[in-house]
Amino acid sequence: MAIIDPRHAAKQLIYERIFRAATLGAAILVLLILGGVAVSLLRGAWPAVSHFGFSFVAREIWNPVTDEYGALAPIYGTVVTSAIAMLLAVPAGFGIALFLTELCPPLLKRPIGVAVELLAAVPSIIFGIWGLFVLAPVLQRHVQPWLIAHLGHIPYVGGLFKGPPFGIGVLTAGVVLAIMVLPFIAATMRDVFDTVPPMLKESGYGLGATTWEVMWNVVVPHSRVGIVGGIMLGLGRALGETMAVTFVIGNAHRISSSLLAPGTTISSAIANEFTEAVGDLYTSSLIALGLLLFLITFTVIAAAQAMLRRLERRGAAGL
Amino acid sequence: MNRRLFRKIKNGLFLLLSLIATMIGLACLAAILWTLVSHGIAGMSGHLFTQMTPPPGSQGGLLNAIYGSGVMTLLGILIGSPIGVLAGTYLAEYGRTSRLSTVIRFINDVLLSAPSIIIGLFVYEIVVVRMGHFSAIAGALALAILAIPVTLRTTEDMLNLVPIGMKDSSAALGAYPWRTTLSVLYPAARSGIVTGLLLAIARISGETAPLLFTALNNQFWSTHLNAPMANLPVVIFQFALSPYKDWQDLAWAGALIITVTILVLSISARVILAMLQAERGSGR
Numbered sequence: 001m002a003i004i005d006p007r008h009a010a011k012q013l014i015y016e017r018i019f020r021a022a023t024l025g026a027a028i029l030v031l032l033i034l035g036g037v038a039v040s041l042l043r044g045a046w047p048a049v050s051h052f053g054f055s056f057v058a059r060e061i062w063n064p065v066t067d068e069y070g071a072l073a074p075i076y077g078t079v080v081t082s083a084i085a086m087l088l089a090v091p092a093g094f095g096i097a098l099f100l101t102e103l104c105p106p107l108l109k110r111p112i113g114v115a116v117e118l119l120a121a122v123p124s125i126i127f128g129i130w131g132l133f134v135l136a137p138v139l140q141r142h143v144q145p146w147l148i149a150h151l152g153h154i155p156y157v158g159g160l161f162k163g164p165p166f167g168i169g170v171l172t173a174g175v176v177l178a179i180m181v182l183p184f185i186a187a188t189m190r191d192v193f194d195t196v197p198p199m200l201k202e203s204g205y206g207l208g209a210t211t212w213e214v215m216w217n218v219v220v221p222h223s224r225v226g227i228v229g230g231i232m233l234g235l236g237r238a239l240g241e242t243m244a245v246t247f248v249i250g251n252a253h254r255i256s257s258s259l260l261a262p263g264t265t266i267s268s269a270i271a272n273e274f275t276e277a278v279g280d281l282y283t284s285s286l287i288a289l290g291l292l293l294f295l296i297t298f299t300v301i302a303a304a305q306a307m308l309r310r311l312e313r314r315g316a317a318g319l
Numbered sequence: 320m321n322r323r324l325f326r327k328i329k330n331g332l333f334l335l336l337s338l339i340a341t342m343i344g345l346a347c348l349a350a351i352l353w354t355l356v357s358h359g360i361a362g363m364s365g366h367l368f369t370q371m372t373p374p375p376g377s378q379g380g381l382l383n384a385i386y387g388s389g390v391m392t393l394l395g396i397l398i399g400s401p402i403g404v405l406a407g408t409y410l411a412e413y414g415r416t417s418r419l420s421t422v423i424r425f426i427n428d429v430l431l432s433a434p435s436i437i438i439g440l441f442v443y444e445i446v447v448v449r450m451g452h453f454s455a456i457a458g459a460l461a462l463a464i465l466a467i468p469v470t471l472r473t474t475e476d477m478l479n480l481v482p483i484g485m486k487d488s489s490a491a492l493g494a495y496p497w498r499t500t501l502s503v504l505y506p507a508a509r510s511g512i513v514t515g516l517l518l519a520i521a522r523i524s525g526e527t528a529p530l531l532f533t534a535l536n537n538q539f540w541s542t543h544l545n546a547p548m549a550n551l552p553v554v555i556f557q558f559a560l561s562p563y564k565d566w567q568d569l570a571w572a573g574a575l576i577i578t579v580t581i582l583v584l585s586i587s588a589r590v591i592l593a594m595l596q597a598e599r600g601s602g603r
Contacts, residue, residue, distance in 0.1 A: 122581070130354055210326055
């Protein structure tokens, strides 16, 4: 046998080209998918966009009978539920991350970390069915009456807690979303806190600072970018979350000043109405909602990724 | 002195709050699992795995839905994971630092957390509208698109963990990169790549939103990939929101099946990863 067989080498080269082309093709397919999503949503939304113009995003009306659609109510619902979710989940996620990095006995660190990650693995529909049958009744019976009685009369804020306690509604959707994004925020923050060099923390302790002071004055400033990135990642999830919200928000296309009233979000409107939508303008309006959601979440997630990447680069280069 | 006490109290207070936050998080997980088990067991019966989804008021099971979920998840993984693995190979082996790779990595991470309902709309537009009807294959495609980012990410990470010496040894023997990848890198990173597959299966088997406008649902036994197919998530969605007690029981049973499946998959993935790390730690 010759050491270099030209036919063998040529064959190898052909295989190499094929394999390389296959991997490159697969990689480019990822780009094409995102491009395809954008193009197909634009095309599907075009009839509604050209018919309503920019007033689509500014009108509250949603009437399949008269074929008039506006996205203001779903946009409002999406923003408000996500805001509630962030308000609850960011401090709680920060607390869990703090507990896991500073307080937790080493033996429990892994199990608790895994438990938090498992909460992230529970599918959205499970949160929905749990929210509807377990959480909503609890809120209706115990939390909402208290809110109405104690906060309902305060000027300015009171309007948010008026009306009968339905159980389901914008507030409940926000709470379910908070539980859903909590593990993402907690896990990202924990990972970010872990990138803080121990030397920095020890310098803080050496100066006599308490655990909290080291956390707030050393760890948080050092990992600021990552914390914001983690929060944005959670926000991206909350904005696009569909099934859990669809179960508990009540699906009413109107903007109500009270958080206890039913509402709708972009994604839950699509999930609820898409298969029943008759007429091109109706379907197209729902796809236009999808386009809006795509633009919003894409911006938020891209910003989050950019921040987390910056942190990663700094971590890799600096220490 | 006063100041010191204040600082100590403040410290204790915040640490206590962080403990409470952790307890709340764990309590949520426990509450969800407890509800699923207690309601789900009530819905469990021998018919669950032998009968079709029933009309309201009569006895039935979830056989067609379980079958449909299994088929579509399997197809989704079969279509999606090779693409993810190949693309991950490109990023790790061929285009490590190229500009294209940076963009692809970024886009992939965006896709990883993009709302799945958008993917559902996309597949509806390109498949369902063209074909003129809902179908299992459209559902499988939507799931495949969701599986790609997960497998891509883990494949790249796992290939990067393979010691560079192994690659160099293979190259020194005169092997082309494709041969090195297939015969050295893939076997070395095998358990890591399998972990990625498990995570991808866990991710897509509970997805509901993308199936709503692609596979839809089917009350009857159907094995046609070209027709609407029943699946657990959509059945849970419809049955849970129905006013019928027996439908709701079936929804809970389905929810328990899905959650147990997903938790088992996620935990196995973690166990494999932990074993991998232990091996690496003791090995060198």
